[in-house]
Amino acid sequence: MMKVYCAIDLGGTKMNIGIMTKNGEVLEHIKIPTFVEKGPKQAIKRMKNTIYELLEKLGLKEESLKGIGIGSPGPLDSEKGIIIKSANLKGWENVEIVKSLAEDFENIPIKLENDGNAAALGEYLFGFGKGSKNFVYITVSTGVGGGAIIDGKLQKGGNSNAFEVGHTIISLNGPKCNCGNYGCLEAYASGTAIGRIAREKLSEGRESLISKIAGEDCVKAEHVFEAAKEGDALAIEIVENEGYYLGIGIYNIIALYNPEKISIGGGVSNGLELFYDKMIETINSMSLKPNIEICNIKKAHRDDCGLVGAGALVFYK
Ligand SMILES: [Zn+2]
Incomplete structure (x- = not known):
């Protein structure tokens, strides 16, 4: 059977x-x-x-x-x-x-x-995490979340709510997050944040392809990615910003867990090639070189x- x-x-x-x-x-x-x-x-x-x-x-x-x-x-x-x-x-x-x-x-x-x-x-057993012992998965979409497997063990925490990486604070003077805090990683680097930042910049009167691509729709991360691929200056600025803040968030994870592999999933990972270099550059500019050197960061292999x-x-x- x-x-x-x-x-x-x-x-x-x-x-x-x-x-x-x-x-x-x-x-x-x-x-x-x-x-x-x-x-x-x-x-x-x-x-x-x-x-x-x-x-x-x-x-x-x-x-x-x-x-x-x-x-x-x-x-x-x-x-x-x-x-x-x-x-x-x-x-x-x-x-x-x-x-x-x-x-x-x-x-x-x-x-x-x-x-x-x-x-x-799932990504640890059947995706990019396969074969590693210390692995972190980050999903970047409406919010930022994920999970960690350390020494081959899923880190659940006290009541299964460990790894709220999206609500780690990366700047005390940052924008307000949905959770009520100020300056959470999610408020800077989620897909929602990319859309919000783009709308703010456009309302300041910045010229950009983004509005043309979005048309009647509310401006979202996917519109920004499309414009960035066309070489639009504002869109490129926003995706670089994404790489910078996500890089800081990931550096914090590298400092805490010392993983061999990290994979990034969620809708925003569809634009990863646009901000990957900036993200890696940000991580490489930090201290704790031994942690950074062994860490391999890739797009998630399993969408599911x-x-x-x-x-x-x-x-x-
Ligand atoms: Zn938050």
Whole structure:
């Protein structure tokens, strides 16, 4: 009998649900809307239905399913299997997601973990992190998050909320972050920040291709990247700024964890080639050379590391 694992990457707009093997091969997956505003009950019900649907599609019996792993926005309690409260899952509070799934899927392990940690595990086991012992994954999109594997062990922290790198403070006089702090890495280097900085500069009257590319749309990071590729001066300035601040954030990680490998995922990593040199230059300009020298930094190899990492929670020791 084939042994498979169910992986659930739960997000604020959609959930990606897949059936995978222990080797990180996704046999089948479906993305469905979360409908956060309709509450957790309906979402969990559709989650269950989708698992049955996937198994049927693959011609697998329920006995083949050896566990379910969920990566979810935090804060959460992985021991108790509860999503406590999350800015991305508005209105969901103390959701006993593991218990709810166990009503249908008895006698198999069901694991819940912070989505950043799950993605780090996925990229560590099946992506660029493969073969290393000390690895850090950073995701840069709406926010900045990630996870760390040190000495081959996922660093969960006291209640599964370790590695909030996006809310480490890199300048006390910086812009206000969504979390309430000032000067968080996320407020400088997230995709949201790139969009905000571009809009600020444009409203100061700077001439740029960015507005032309964005057209009627609200200016976003992707518009800035496109303009930078065309050689637009303002766009290049903004992506250099991204490289500088992300470089500082990554230097802090290098100083703390001394990893051999770091990979960068999330939507902003699609523009990595535009700010990679500035980012590396910033890191190289810092002290702690022995830490910097052994660290290899690349774009994440698995776009779906959040999914496969969630599934791997079941069998990763
Ligand atoms: Zn913050």
